[in-house]
Amino acid sequence: MSASGGTRAIVAALAANLAIAVAKFVAFVFSGSSSMLAESVHSLADSGNQGLLLLGGKKAQREATPQHPFGYGRERYIYAFLVSIVLFTVGGMFAIYEGVEKVQHPHPIEAWYWPVGVLVFAVIAEGFSFRTAIKESNEIRGALSWTQFIRRAKAPELPVVLLEDFGALVGLVLALVGVGLALATGDGVWDGIGTLCIGALLILIAVVLAAETKSLLLGEAAGTEDVEKIKAALVDGDVVTRVIHMRTLHLGPEELLVAAKIAVEGNDTATQVADAINAAEARIREAVPIARVIYLEPDIYHAESDTSAKT
DSSP, rough: OHHHHHHHHHHHHHHHHHHHHHHHHHHHHHHHOOHHHHHHHHHHHHHHHHHHHHHHHHTTTSSOSSSSTSSSSHHHHHHHHHHHHHIIIIIIIIIHHHHHHHHHOOOOOTTHHHHHHHHHHHHHHHHHHHHHHHHHHHHTTTTTTTHHHHHHHHSSSHHHHHHHHHHHHHHHHHHHHHHHHHHHHHTTHHHHHHHHHHHHHHHHHHHHHHHHHHHHOOOOOOOHHHHHHHHHOOOOOSSSEEEEEEEEEEETTTEEEEEEEEOOTTTTHHHHHHHHHHHHHHHHHSSSSSSEEEEEEEEEEGGGGGOOTTT
């Protein structure tokens, strides 16, 4: 992911959500709509989430230390995981609570033009934020579908913003439907039902985000395409004859660790092997620039003891 592209999407989402949160809360004060209160808390939680993503990106830039020799790249995964927790608790659970309260104790919506006007404004603002996230994602998505992009992306910021903005737009539609039905029927229960639907949507998105960022936190290998590029770069057909086995691990979204056992001939000199390893490292970094930490172990290949199929 382009760091600048991810930052642009986050800043656009932050600006939109702050403006929308204020507008929604004003509408709640004048109308008493529980959907508007749930949506204002949702937008406030989203604003906090964008702040967490920016903070995680800043902390991840720190230099490696003796205590953390591989750097702090995974800070971005930690803060993305915190986003899913905030979205679940502050956004989803609060909306569920408000919805239940409104269904049990419904009251008519007052000054209907406030919630309707603010929701229309919010759709426009969220649409701008969503458009920015889509544009930045398309630059790196390639031929992947949106589902594949969200599941395979190693940088968490754009998938998080995409899902948040998508959820916000769907939530706004649900709020409009709830408010509209409450106004049409004069029954405030519909407003509460709309709020419950918003809460369920936010919880679903939070669960998806948590699952994806958990996988990144545990440590994911390089993508299939990068793995094949690395294997091809390792073998020179002269000194390095094959890859016996290899492991890759993302130390952060834009930093990859490569560890491999490579086959050399028994009559190669130490100098030849050392030169071949240095050349292989250079080829790997050229083929996959994010492969910054590389450990190569030379060995004599024996077919009967090949463990590559098992590792």
